[in-house]
Amino acid sequence: MGKYSINKTDQAGEITGTMDLEVKAYPIREPRGNTKAFASVTIDGMFGIHGISVIEGKIGLFASMPQTRDKSGGFRDVAHPVTSEGRKALNEAVLSEYAVALGELEVKQESTLAKIKEAKEAAAARPAPDKSAAKEAVKGAKNKADDAR
Helix, strand or coil: CEEEEEEEECCCCCEEEEEEEEEEEEECCCCCCCEEEEEEEEECCCEEEEEEEEEEECCEEEEECCEEECCCCCEEECCCCCCHHHHHHHHHHHHHHHHHHHHHHHHHHHHHHHHHHHHHHHHHHCCCCCHHHHHHHHHHHHHHHHHHC
């Protein structure tokens, strides 16, 4: 979970304080379509927004706020930043955390691939089982069964 701090501004654009964001991104391992990840944001430890999507658009990645369908069939954001500065800061925090999570996912995949490679090499280094001994054991068991009849 990444921690980010953004400036709060009043309507005149004056900085009035800071707001703390905790962001967690969940990359989709095998994305279908243009949704690459989902994210959750907690604001000042008091307000959570879940269902934020990381979308690959025509000009790059962006954070799409959770939406619901309205009566006319269109979509409306359930929660969203009110100012363009707020939207930009939230977008940057989500995309930064997505990049971190994507890097962690790649490291896990590389680690898994390395373990698979080691297992294959270890299996190749072991001597092959003696199939002739197994065949003789089967023949012997078959002969005993025939003798018992």
